[in-house]
Every structure is written in structure tokens, then in C-alpha cells.
Amino acid sequence: MYDDSWYSFVPEVAKTAASTVQNAGHRRKESLLQQPNSSQGTIQPSEAPEPLSRLLEDPRDNNDPPEPALARRAKSYSDFYRVVRAQLAKDAHKKREERKRRKDKSLEALMIAANVDNWLAANVDNMPVPRRPVLDQYNDQLLEASQHEYLSPADHVESIYKDQLELTERHLDALIVDTNASLDLLTTLSNSFQAVETQTTSFQSQCEDLIDEQKRLQKLADDVGTDLYFYTYLDNVTRRLNAPGAGRLVEDAVFGEVLDNLNSCIDFMTKHPTYRDADSYLARYESQLTKALHLLEVGLSNRLKNISDEIAKPIAASKSEATRHALAYGRFAEMIADTYSLLPNMHKVMRNVFDEYGRPLSGTAHDIYVNTANNLFSTYLAVRNDDLKPMTDKDVAEFARERKDLSVETGCRNYLKQTFERAYNENSLVHRIFGLDLQWSSDPASAYQALKSASKGAVNPANIAILPANLCAALKTEELRTVCNIVAWLMNEYLVLDYDEEESPFSQQCRELSARILTEHLWVFTDDMFNAETTKTITKMALDDEGLKIKPVVDGVSASNAYAPVTKAMGLLAMYDQTMPKERSQKNNRVVFNIVRESVKVLQRAEARIKYIKNGTDADLFMIKNLLIIKNELLSLEIGDIRGDGAALQHFGQIWNTLSPQNWVSFFGSIIGGVGSVGSSFWSSSAKAAPPAVTAGSLTVEDMNEQLDELLRQSIVAFTQRWGGLTMDAKARKAGVKPIGKVEKELEEVLQTAFSNQPEVIGKLKEAIAMHAEAQEQAAGEKKGTTNKATMATAANDVELHRAPEPEGGALQTAKDLFSGAAGGITQVLVGQPFDIIKVRLQTSTAHTSALEAATAIYRNEGPLAFYKGTLTPLVGIGACVSIQFGAFHQARRHLEARNAGHPLSYAQYYAAGALAGLANAPLSGPIEHVRIRLQTQPHGAARLYAGPLDCVRALAAHAGVLRGLYRGQAVTLLREAQAYGMWFLSFEYMMNADAARNAVARKDIPSWKVALYGGLAGEALWLGSYPFDVVKSKMQTDGFGPAQRYATMRDCFAQTYRAEGLRGFWKGIAPTLLRAMPVSAATFATVELTMRLIN
Incomplete structure (x- = not known):
């Protein structure tokens, strides 16, 4: 029921540690009761002592301290707490094992071996009182204890429980003592850790302060050294730029470093104006920069002079175009590139003023660099102008010869191509020498404008003025058709892109040059030519009474019987549309407006002449016919407002669409009401009163189409009103009026002569005439009291408040x-x-x-x-x-x-x-x-x-x-x-x-x-x-x-x-x-x- 320790009452005796070291492996311990003399032989079984329990060796049965173990460091309080708990549990377990081991040792001590008896017998004489053997001394007690269970079972059980309680109490007391000791140890460790952490933090803070101070001092030293460099460099650069042979410096890459250092020094002095002598040093650095850039200008000038001395005379003496081209561009490019660092140094200078496309930049010493860039451009262009002058003169002479021997168009085309090629070659040289890919710009500070202002005569990417000047001078005396052909060819040849092929750099530059020539020169020149032609052929055309008659239509072409100036105007409009892009020839174009305005002036003069001479032509129909032709031409050329109409009705449909039934009622009501005139109450595009009568002098370019429509409305109203009156009078059989049959026949003949191929126009005009006649009949019936007053009230200008509908008058x-x-x-x-x-x-x-x-x-x-x-x-x-x-x-x-x-x-x-x-x-x-x-x-x-x-x-x-x-x-x-x-x-x-x-x-x-x-x-x-x-x-x-x-x-x-x-x-x-x-x-x-x- 219980372990042996519960039945052993032998007092605990200390155990002597083993004297010999055990070999590796597990074996039994040597008995403590073994005879001293082990050489006498083996102990007899009868003499062997009674074996005690737990004599087997236990790995933990030793007095050595526990093996050291490195506990995991606590990262937080919770981790530390778990470590402590684990260690305490381990120590408690070891103590319990130790106590059990001590009890086992007490039982072993009770087993007295035979060698003890022998030892007592040998030493009996030395003992004062004879003693009994130890086992014999306790025999009675052992017997009593062994029989105690049977003699008094109740006391025995009580004794067992009492022993258990005492033993448990001892265990608990030991646990409490051990726990308190552990807690004290942990408190000491925690205090020690806090003290160490405080010291460590303070030490770390001091170290960081020292590091920051070190960095500050190091930065201060670096700044002082850097600032000192900006002051000490002045003497160095002054010696270098003033030394003998300083001009050769521009051929070296060191020159670029000098420019960079000077830029840095100038920029430093500019940013720190409060530093000592900053203004003085700034002025001296700028002076040294100017001197360095002057050396670059002299270097380029000398280089160009040497090249010019070699190629100028051969170019002037040669008669071969190929030789001149090879010398002017191939040999020149080869010689200008035969330098060490002159061109890279020039590129560096240009980059301080312009970007790669020639757009202006701002930076250090900007004005100094701009002045140098302009000087470099002037130097280069002056030399190139002298070298290429023989070639330029030869091109102009060849252009004049081709115009005379071949044709103006051929000469102009060849001259344009030759000039474009020369401009492209010059652009390549500019890119190689100055490192700029020039783009057109209107900015006065751009490289394009700087190069253009420095140009003197020769063609270059920024200067092509000689080309349009020669073209305009040659075309000034030519016919308008020739001018239009050349302008149209230039636009179609270079401005119209071919999307099937990739655009080459040469094609791209030709397109840009063409656009500049057209927009800046040739289009303006062509507009002036058209205005002059308009004045000559339309404005100043004399009136011919024979030409004022409306002739029959020829071959079904509605414009075949137009007035002569109108025919000329149609030709000019068509020619202008073919020459110019749609963006220029459409709405609000001054040339188109001038043609239309002068045509209207001529038509109005012709109308007045027809009314004066009374040659049998209907003046209003004459205006309708010719104005419709002009409007149809504008419509077919997509000039102005574009609206869809049938081919027969053409622009007349646009006018007629404004004649809604509401407008007709308003118009005829105005006749009945007796207020206002026909033209002032009808034919308006918005059902409102018509604006004042339009004349050629009142035309404006912004409202040309609307005002031309108004002219048409005025003519249509006058024509239909007059014929409506004739029709009504003929039906009423007034005295002196032709019969209705003759009037209708005459009207048919007039309309067929003017619009024989436009039956829709004839139908609309007849419809309007019939409505006029009907309205006038209603007005006449009102005079006789036969017209209903309610009908009259629908007139737009009837003064309703003044009419009495009652029968008593x-x-x-x-x-x-x-x-x-x-x-x-x-x-x-x-x-x-x-x-x-x-x-x-x-x-x-x-x-x-x-x-x-x-x-x-x-x-x-x-x-x-x-x-x-x-x-x-x-x-x-x-x-x-x-x-x-x-x-x-x-x-x-x-x-x-x-x-x-x-x-x-x-x-x-x-x-x-x-x-x-x-x-x-x-x-x-x-x-x-x-x-x-x-x-x-x-x-x-x-x-x-x-x-x-x-x-x-x-x-x-x-x-x-x-x-x-x-x-x-x-x-x-x-x-x-x-x-x-x-x-x-x-x-x-x-x-x-x-x-x-x-x-x-x-x-x-x-x-x-x-x-x-x-x-x-x-x-x-x-x-x-x-x-x-x-x-x-x-x-x-x-x-x-x-x-x-x-x-x-x-x-x-x-x-x-x-x-x-x-x-x-x-x-x-x-x-x-x-x-x-x-x-x-x-x-x-x-x-x-x-x-x-x-x-x-």
C-alpha cells in the first residue's frame, strides 16, 4: 500500500560518498557492509547480510551539483516569469528526489554487516562497558513496531496518518522556504537588471551625443573646406587663364572643367551674398568667365578662318556643283571636327543657354553665356556667308535661266528643291558644331531667333528669307493661275504626308520649311494676287447693256447664263479653293469675302441699270438667278455653312426652308392689316421682322452667308409680290392689264429662261406668287365688306383694338x-x-x-x-x-x-x-x-x-x-x-x-x-x-x-x-x-x- 519509507523508522545516517569512480555504463554499487578484507574470498550466502531496498545505482544518486544549463533570456516579463516557474519546478522536483534518496540511505544504514561485528570484537577491550550488538538492541522495539498493527489497529492507522501529515507539513514548509528564497533571488536579479539598464541607457545617450558632435564637427570642417575652395579657386583659375598659351586651353577637355568650376563659384557667391567679400569675388569670377568664353570665341574664329582659307578659293574657282558641294559641306565638316575638345566645349557653352532643341534656359551667368552664344553664331555665319556666296549667286542665276528657258513653274520648283537641300546640309553642320537640333520658335530668346537675327544672306535652318523674296519677285508679274499652281504644288509635295513610308529627317525639315514659307510669305502673296485679280476682273468691269439680259441655260448647266462678273467670281472661288487648304478657304476668309462682296456690288449696279434702261429683263429675277449661283458655288466648295440639299434645288432650298406657313400668314396678314411693307414683315429666318435691307457696303466677313441669304430673300419677296399683283389684277380684269393667260404664259417663259434645268425652283416661285395673289384678293374683298373680320385678326401687324366686329359699324x-x-x-x-x-x-x-x-x-x-x-x-x-x-x-x-x-x-x-x-x-x-x-x-x-x-x-x-x-x-x-x-x-x-x-x-x-x-x-x-x-x-x-x-x-x-x-x-x-x-x-x-x- 505504501512505499518502504513509510515502514522504516531507522534514524537517517549520512552516507559516505563512494571512494572510487565508476566506469562508464550502469552497474551496481559496492555494498557499504562489505568486509574490509576482500581478499579472503567470497562471502558465504549464510553470512551475507540481508539486502536493503534501493541499492541499485540511480543516475541522480550523487552529491554533485546539477549540470549547468543556459536558460533562454527573457524578452519580456512574461517570458522571464515562465523561465522562473520552470526553474522552480525543476528545483522542487530535485529536492523531493533528494529527500527520498536520504530515506533510502537511512534504511541502508540499519543493515549492519558482519565486518562491524568483527570490528567490535577486536576492540572490545578498549570499550568501557560491554555493549550489545546494534540489531539486538532494537529487536524488541522492532518486534513491537511490527506487531503494533496487529495489536492496536486503530492506533496504527492514526500513527500512519499522523506521520503522513507531519511529512506533508515538512514538505510544504520546505516548499515555502524554497519559494521565498527564489523570490528573493528574483527580486535581487530584477534590481540588478534595472540598475544595469539605467547605466546602459545613460552610457548609450552619452555615446550618441558624442557621435552627433563628431558628425557636426566633421560637417563643419567639410563646409569650411568647401567654402574655402570657392575662395581659393580664384587664384588658380586666374593663373591658368592669364598664363602664356592660354588660348590652347579651349582645345582641351580641362576647359570644360574650368567652366563648370567657374559656374559653381559664381552660383555659390550668388547664393551667399552675406559672406565676406562675396560681391567682390562674384565680379572677379564673372570677369574670369568672360575671359574664358572669349578664349573660346577666338579659338572658333581661328579655326573657321583656317578652314575658310583652304576651301573658299576652290569653291569660287570650281564650276562643278558636286565639287562645290563636297568642299562646302564634306570637307568643311571634316576639318571642323578635327579638333580635340573645341566642339564639346562649345556644346557645353550652348547647354548653359539652350536645351537640345534650342529653347531658352535660365541659369548661372545667363547674360554672359547668351552674349557668347550670339557671338559664336555671328562668327560662324559670317564665315559661312563668305564661303557660300558664290554658290548662292549661282543658284539665283540658275533660277533666272530656268524661268526664261523652261518655265516659271519648273524654275520655281527646282529652286525650292535646291534651297531645301542646302538648308538641310546647313542644319546638319549647325547640329555638329553647336550641338543643337533647331526647332522653329517665336521666342526671341530661342536659338532659332538668335541664329535668324545673326544671318546675313546665306541659307541656313533659321534664314530662308532669300527664297520667298526671289519667288515673289519672279511671280509678281505672272498670271494668277501660275502662282496658284506653284503654291498648290509646294503644299501637296511637302505638307501632305504619305503614311505608307516613314518620314526621313530630310522630309521632316522640308515640311517645316514649306509650312513657314507658305504661312509667312506665299499665302499672303497669293491673297494679294487674288484681291488684285478681283479688283481687275470684277470691281472695275464695265457694265454692258447686252450682258444684262438673262439668256437661256446652255447644256443644262445652271451657271451657263450667269452674269459675266459672277462667272468670273465663280472661277476665282474655285481656283482659291483648289490652291488653299480647307482651313483657310472656308468661313471668315477675307479673300472669299472680298470676291462675294465685289460680286454683290456689281450685281446691285446691274440691277439699278436694268431698272433704268428697262431692257425687258426682270431685275429681281436677275438678282435671284445670280445670287443663287454664288450661293451654290459657295455650297459646292464647302465654304461657310454646309447644308444638304438636292442637286436641283441646291441653295434655294436653304432660303425656302425659312418660308414656313407661319411666316406666310404673317406676311399676308401684314398686307391685310395695312401696316409695314412686304420686305419688312416677311422672309426672316426666325419669324421676326426682317433686318434692314442688306447692301454690298453693309456686308461683313463674319455674317457673309446670312447677309447673302437676306439679299436673296429681298429679291424673292420683290419678285413674287410684283407677279402676285399682276396675277390678281389679271384675274380681276382691271383696265390696262393683260389677260390672265398672257400673264401666266409670260411668267412661265421668264422662269423657264432663267431656271430651265431647275423645275423645283420654278415650282417654289410659282407657289409664292399664287399665295401673294390670294392674299391681295383677300385684302380687296375686305374693302367691300366680304372678308370675315376674324380672318383679318390673324395678321401680324393688324391693329386689332381699332377694329369693330359688331354689325352696327x-x-x-x-x-x-x-x-x-x-x-x-x-x-x-x-x-x-x-x-x-x-x-x-x-x-x-x-x-x-x-x-x-x-x-x-x-x-x-x-x-x-x-x-x-x-x-x-x-x-x-x-x-x-x-x-x-x-x-x-x-x-x-x-x-x-x-x-x-x-x-x-x-x-x-x-x-x-x-x-x-x-x-x-x-x-x-x-x-x-x-x-x-x-x-x-x-x-x-x-x-x-x-x-x-x-x-x-x-x-x-x-x-x-x-x-x-x-x-x-x-x-x-x-x-x-x-x-x-x-x-x-x-x-x-x-x-x-x-x-x-x-x-x-x-x-x-x-x-x-x-x-x-x-x-x-x-x-x-x-x-x-x-x-x-x-x-x-x-x-x-x-x-x-x-x-x-x-x-x-x-x-x-x-x-x-x-x-x-x-x-x-x-x-x-x-x-x-x-x-x-x-x-x-x-x-x-x-x-x-x-x-x-x-x-x-
């Missing part, structure tokens, strides 16, 4: 006019009375110098109600007056319209109707205004002269009777009323009719704000035309009676006013009057129009 309409006028009069009084008070005070008194002062005085002295003094009389009287004005005006207008047989009223008739309305109003307005003026000018308060309007009427009649008292100033009142209301109605009707015609709307559809605006402007016109009469009227109506009377007659009042105040006296108070006129008149007309629309 104009009685009801007159009543409506009177009612609307009364409403307008009331509004006029309410709006204008304050202004009228101020006006009268200013006219009749000198106490106030301005309208503002008069208004302020009235308000301060008399109160706000003073502005409406005498309002009752005009409120009733002026309401009646305005009612009479509008009723009389419309009645007079209708009477004049009836006398005009449906035609629109002239503006003189509008003025007459308005004047008649004023005269009809004068008998009523005269006394009313007389009373109103008397009331407005009487004193305020107790000094009042009249108690009211009736009292004023009685007083005036009592003084001088009705005619001389109440109607004083009636003569000037009649003049004022006639002039004022004639201007009033004329201005308003003119603006209303113009708006209706311009926007193609009925009068009732004009917005109210426009009605008010036009009414206000008409009020301004009323007073500007009649104010002097009103001043005289006011003076006479405020004059006294009897001895107090100042003015005997109207003429006397005019004379006295002029003598006293001059012309200014007749315009006194005009400012408040005009200020009053705008709102008053606007309110009046707006109210009348609105009332009329409501009651209708």
Missing part, C-alpha cells in the same frame, strides 16, 4: 374708345397732379429757382394736400378730355384708313389724326385748364381768391364774360393741343407698330410694360414739341383783368416773354414737366390699352 367701338380714354384721363390726373402744381408755380412765378425748391416750399408752407389743389376739376374735366382725345383719334384714324383702301397709314396721317383729336379736345380742355391754373396759383389760407371751381368759373365769367374770361388764351390752347397730341399719338403709334412688325406679333400681344414704356416716351415727345405754347397759355390764363392785365393778345405774350427772359423763358419749368410726362403718359396709355383689351 363703329358706334360701339367709338363708345369703347371713349370709355377707355376716360379711364386713362383719371389715371393721368392722379399721377400727374403733383408735378403739374410744381410746373404751374414755376411758369407763373419767379419766387422759385428750381423744381425741388418749389416742391419743398409747397410742402413746407401748404402741406402735402397742396399738391392736389384743384384736382376735382381736372379729375372730371381731364377725364372727359382724354376720353374725347382717344375717341376722336381713333375715329379719325379709321376714316383715314378707309380712304387709304386698306393700305397702312403714313406717319403724316397719324399726326393729322392726333392733331384733330387735340382740336376736338380744346373747347373742353381750355376752360378746364384755365380754372385749374387759377386755383393752383391763388394764395394759401385766408387770402384765397376762389372758394372752389364753381366760384372760379363764376368769377371769370363775371369779369370779362365767357369768351374773354373763361376762354382766355383759347387761341394758343388750340395751337398747343394740335401740336402736342399730333406728336403724342404719332410717337406712340410708331413705336407700337414697329414693335409688332419687329416681333411679328399682334398688337394685343405686346406686353404691358412695353405699352407703358412707349407711352412714357410719347409723353416726352408731346412736351418737347409743344412746351413753348404751354408757357404762353399759362401766362395768359394767370393774367389779371382790367388794369391788372399784362398781355393783350397771344402775340403780345410771346413778345413780352422773349424780351424779358429770352428763349429760356419759353422753356422755364421744362424739367418737372418732362419728369411728370414719363409716368403720366405711361400710366395713361397703359390704362387705355388694358381697358380696351378687357372690354373687347
Whole structure:
């Protein structure tokens, strides 16, 4: 049940360590009870001691310390904690094994071997008391202990449990002691680790500070050394550049290093202007750089001079083109490249100014390098110009010979090719010498412009001016066709790319040179040639009466019977389109515009001549025919707006598309309504009133197509209107008019002659003529009362408010006019009375110098109600007056319209109707205004002269009777009323009719704000035309009676006013009057129009 240790009570005896070292391997230990004398033989079995338990050797049964083991270093507290736990568990396990081993040793100690007895027997004499053997001494106790289980089982069990508890307690106490010791050890280790870490961190920080300081000192030393170099290099470079033979330095690669170092020094001094003597050193470094670059210029000049001395004379003496070419380019390129580092040094200089394509750069000492680059260009081009002059002269002479012997076109082509080849070769030399791949640039700082400005005569990539100059001089006297052929050949030969082949460098440069020649020279020259040809063949062409007739179409070609200048214009347009690219010949081109404009001028002159000589040609049809030909030519050449039409209808379809049914109704309605003309109310592209008539002088390049369309519309309208009238008169069998059959036959012949191959055009024109005739028939039927009034109301310019649809004639309409006028009069009084008070005070008194002062005085002295003094009389009287004005005006207008047989009223008739309305109003307005003026000018308060309007009427009649008292100033009142209301109605009707015609709307559809605006402007016109009469009227109506009377007659009042105040006296108070006129008149007309629309 239990281990042997639970049954052993022998006290623990220390075990002696083995005296001999065991061999490798596992074997039994030597017994502790072995006899000392092992040489006597083997122990007998009977004498052998009883074997004790656990005598076998255990690998852990030794007193040696445990094998050292390197524990894994803790990377964190958790790792360290696990290591400690593992070590503690291992130590606890070892202690438990040690205790078990000690118990086993105690049992072994109880086994006393025979050699102990022998030892006791040998030494018995030396012992003071005889002793029993050890085993015998404990026999009784052992016996008792062995029997204790059987003698008292309960005590035995209790003893066992007690021993177990004691043993467990001892184990736990040992564990606690060991744990506390381990914790103390760990605490010590942790403190030691923290102390070491603190020391290590501090040491590391000190080391890093030392390293940073070392780096700072090292950088400071390097900077000082570098900065010192920028100062010390000056002496070095000065010695090198001033040394004898310094000119040979440009042939060495060291020269490039010198330039780089000088650039670095200049850049350093520029960036650090605060350093000691920085300005001085900067100036000295720039001086040394200038000296170095001057050495380069001298080196290039000497080199070019040596080459020129060798090749110039052979070039001038040779007669072979191949030899000259080989010397000028092959030998020159070979000799200029036969240097060590001259060309690389020049490339380095150029790179400080330009990039590889010659575009300008900015950098150190930019101005110095730019000046050097310009000098290098000038030096090179001067030498090349002298060397190539014989070749240039030979090319010019050959060009002149070919023009004379072969043809101008052949000579020009060969000259262009030769010049392009020479420019390409020069470009190759420029690339080799200066390291630049020149590209065209408009930048003045670019290499292209620098090279161009330095050029003197010879052809080079930047200078080809000699080529277009010679070409233009040669072509100036040639025909326009020749010029066009050369320009077209140059464009097609070099500008049109062939995508099947890869473009070579030579082809690319030829294309660039061609583009420059064309855009800068030849296209401008060709435009001038076309303008000159236009002036010569079109503008200055004399009019031939025989050529003004429309001849039959030849071979079905619609342009075969065109007017001669138009035919020439078509040829010029076609030639220009073939010569120029589409981008130049399309919209807004000045040459095309000039051709069209001059053609229109000639056509308009021809039209006027046809009307003058009356040669039987229809002038409008003549214009239609030729304008259509011009438009068709522009369309076929895709010049201007491109629209698709059938081949027969061509551009006429574009014009006809604007003739929508709505436009026709508007047009024919204008005939019925009697307002506006045919051309001003129809044929507009946007259903609005047509713009003013277009002439050649009013054409603009931006709107050429639209204005040409307008010219066509004007001609078509005039033609169809006239033939429509003839057709209508023929149907009506008027006297002196041909029968309808002859008219239709004559029309057919005319149209067939002009448009025999265009039946669609003929059909459209006939359709328009028929519609004109129908509209005129409707207008004639309206005169006889047979046309329905509702149909007439659809006309765009019909004055609907003036027509009475009722069967009783104009009685009801007159009543409506009177009612609307009364409403307008009331509004006029309410709006204008304050202004009228101020006006009268200013006219009749000198106490106030301005309208503002008069208004302020009235308000301060008399109160706000003073502005409406005498309002009752005009409120009733002026309401009646305005009612009479509008009723009389419309009645007079209708009477004049009836006398005009449906035609629109002239503006003189509008003025007459308005004047008649004023005269009809004068008998009523005269006394009313007389009373109103008397009331407005009487004193305020107790000094009042009249108690009211009736009292004023009685007083005036009592003084001088009705005619001389109440109607004083009636003569000037009649003049004022006639002039004022004639201007009033004329201005308003003119603006209303113009708006209706311009926007193609009925009068009732004009917005109210426009009605008010036009009414206000008409009020301004009323007073500007009649104010002097009103001043005289006011003076006479405020004059006294009897001895107090100042003015005997109207003429006397005019004379006295002029003598006293001059012309200014007749315009006194005009400012408040005009200020009053705008709102008053606007309110009046707006109210009348609105009332009329409501009651209708």
C-alpha cells in the first residue's frame, strides 16, 4: 500500500560518498557492509547480510551539483516569469528526489554487516562497558513496531496518518522556504537588471551625443573646406587663364572643367551674398568667365578662318556643283571636327543657354553665356556667308535661266528643291558644331531667333528669307493661275504626308520649311494676287447693256447664263479653293469675302441699270438667278455653312426652308392689316421682322452667308409680290392689264429662261406668287365688306383694338374708345397732379429757382394736400378730355384708313389724326385748364381768391364774360393741343407698330410694360414739341383783368416773354414737366390699352 519509507523508522545516517569512480555504463554499487578484507574470498550466502531496498545505482544518486544549463533570456516579463516557474519546478522536483534518496540511505544504514561485528570484537577491550550488538538492541522495539498493527489497529492507522501529515507539513514548509528564497533571488536579479539598464541607457545617450558632435564637427570642417575652395579657386583659375598659351586651353577637355568650376563659384557667391567679400569675388569670377568664353570665341574664329582659307578659293574657282558641294559641306565638316575638345566645349557653352532643341534656359551667368552664344553664331555665319556666296549667286542665276528657258513653274520648283537641300546640309553642320537640333520658335530668346537675327544672306535652318523674296519677285508679274499652281504644288509635295513610308529627317525639315514659307510669305502673296485679280476682273468691269439680259441655260448647266462678273467670281472661288487648304478657304476668309462682296456690288449696279434702261429683263429675277449661283458655288466648295440639299434645288432650298406657313400668314396678314411693307414683315429666318435691307457696303466677313441669304430673300419677296399683283389684277380684269393667260404664259417663259434645268425652283416661285395673289384678293374683298373680320385678326401687324366686329359699324367701338380714354384721363390726373402744381408755380412765378425748391416750399408752407389743389376739376374735366382725345383719334384714324383702301397709314396721317383729336379736345380742355391754373396759383389760407371751381368759373365769367374770361388764351390752347397730341399719338403709334412688325406679333400681344414704356416716351415727345405754347397759355390764363392785365393778345405774350427772359423763358419749368410726362403718359396709355383689351 505504501512505499518502504513509510515502514522504516531507522534514524537517517549520512552516507559516505563512494571512494572510487565508476566506469562508464550502469552497474551496481559496492555494498557499504562489505568486509574490509576482500581478499579472503567470497562471502558465504549464510553470512551475507540481508539486502536493503534501493541499492541499485540511480543516475541522480550523487552529491554533485546539477549540470549547468543556459536558460533562454527573457524578452519580456512574461517570458522571464515562465523561465522562473520552470526553474522552480525543476528545483522542487530535485529536492523531493533528494529527500527520498536520504530515506533510502537511512534504511541502508540499519543493515549492519558482519565486518562491524568483527570490528567490535577486536576492540572490545578498549570499550568501557560491554555493549550489545546494534540489531539486538532494537529487536524488541522492532518486534513491537511490527506487531503494533496487529495489536492496536486503530492506533496504527492514526500513527500512519499522523506521520503522513507531519511529512506533508515538512514538505510544504520546505516548499515555502524554497519559494521565498527564489523570490528573493528574483527580486535581487530584477534590481540588478534595472540598475544595469539605467547605466546602459545613460552610457548609450552619452555615446550618441558624442557621435552627433563628431558628425557636426566633421560637417563643419567639410563646409569650411568647401567654402574655402570657392575662395581659393580664384587664384588658380586666374593663373591658368592669364598664363602664356592660354588660348590652347579651349582645345582641351580641362576647359570644360574650368567652366563648370567657374559656374559653381559664381552660383555659390550668388547664393551667399552675406559672406565676406562675396560681391567682390562674384565680379572677379564673372570677369574670369568672360575671359574664358572669349578664349573660346577666338579659338572658333581661328579655326573657321583656317578652314575658310583652304576651301573658299576652290569653291569660287570650281564650276562643278558636286565639287562645290563636297568642299562646302564634306570637307568643311571634316576639318571642323578635327579638333580635340573645341566642339564639346562649345556644346557645353550652348547647354548653359539652350536645351537640345534650342529653347531658352535660365541659369548661372545667363547674360554672359547668351552674349557668347550670339557671338559664336555671328562668327560662324559670317564665315559661312563668305564661303557660300558664290554658290548662292549661282543658284539665283540658275533660277533666272530656268524661268526664261523652261518655265516659271519648273524654275520655281527646282529652286525650292535646291534651297531645301542646302538648308538641310546647313542644319546638319549647325547640329555638329553647336550641338543643337533647331526647332522653329517665336521666342526671341530661342536659338532659332538668335541664329535668324545673326544671318546675313546665306541659307541656313533659321534664314530662308532669300527664297520667298526671289519667288515673289519672279511671280509678281505672272498670271494668277501660275502662282496658284506653284503654291498648290509646294503644299501637296511637302505638307501632305504619305503614311505608307516613314518620314526621313530630310522630309521632316522640308515640311517645316514649306509650312513657314507658305504661312509667312506665299499665302499672303497669293491673297494679294487674288484681291488684285478681283479688283481687275470684277470691281472695275464695265457694265454692258447686252450682258444684262438673262439668256437661256446652255447644256443644262445652271451657271451657263450667269452674269459675266459672277462667272468670273465663280472661277476665282474655285481656283482659291483648289490652291488653299480647307482651313483657310472656308468661313471668315477675307479673300472669299472680298470676291462675294465685289460680286454683290456689281450685281446691285446691274440691277439699278436694268431698272433704268428697262431692257425687258426682270431685275429681281436677275438678282435671284445670280445670287443663287454664288450661293451654290459657295455650297459646292464647302465654304461657310454646309447644308444638304438636292442637286436641283441646291441653295434655294436653304432660303425656302425659312418660308414656313407661319411666316406666310404673317406676311399676308401684314398686307391685310395695312401696316409695314412686304420686305419688312416677311422672309426672316426666325419669324421676326426682317433686318434692314442688306447692301454690298453693309456686308461683313463674319455674317457673309446670312447677309447673302437676306439679299436673296429681298429679291424673292420683290419678285413674287410684283407677279402676285399682276396675277390678281389679271384675274380681276382691271383696265390696262393683260389677260390672265398672257400673264401666266409670260411668267412661265421668264422662269423657264432663267431656271430651265431647275423645275423645283420654278415650282417654289410659282407657289409664292399664287399665295401673294390670294392674299391681295383677300385684302380687296375686305374693302367691300366680304372678308370675315376674324380672318383679318390673324395678321401680324393688324391693329386689332381699332377694329369693330359688331354689325352696327363703329358706334360701339367709338363708345369703347371713349370709355377707355376716360379711364386713362383719371389715371393721368392722379399721377400727374403733383408735378403739374410744381410746373404751374414755376411758369407763373419767379419766387422759385428750381423744381425741388418749389416742391419743398409747397410742402413746407401748404402741406402735402397742396399738391392736389384743384384736382376735382381736372379729375372730371381731364377725364372727359382724354376720353374725347382717344375717341376722336381713333375715329379719325379709321376714316383715314378707309380712304387709304386698306393700305397702312403714313406717319403724316397719324399726326393729322392726333392733331384733330387735340382740336376736338380744346373747347373742353381750355376752360378746364384755365380754372385749374387759377386755383393752383391763388394764395394759401385766408387770402384765397376762389372758394372752389364753381366760384372760379363764376368769377371769370363775371369779369370779362365767357369768351374773354373763361376762354382766355383759347387761341394758343388750340395751337398747343394740335401740336402736342399730333406728336403724342404719332410717337406712340410708331413705336407700337414697329414693335409688332419687329416681333411679328399682334398688337394685343405686346406686353404691358412695353405699352407703358412707349407711352412714357410719347409723353416726352408731346412736351418737347409743344412746351413753348404751354408757357404762353399759362401766362395768359394767370393774367389779371382790367388794369391788372399784362398781355393783350397771344402775340403780345410771346413778345413780352422773349424780351424779358429770352428763349429760356419759353422753356422755364421744362424739367418737372418732362419728369411728370414719363409716368403720366405711361400710366395713361397703359390704362387705355388694358381697358380696351378687357372690354373687347
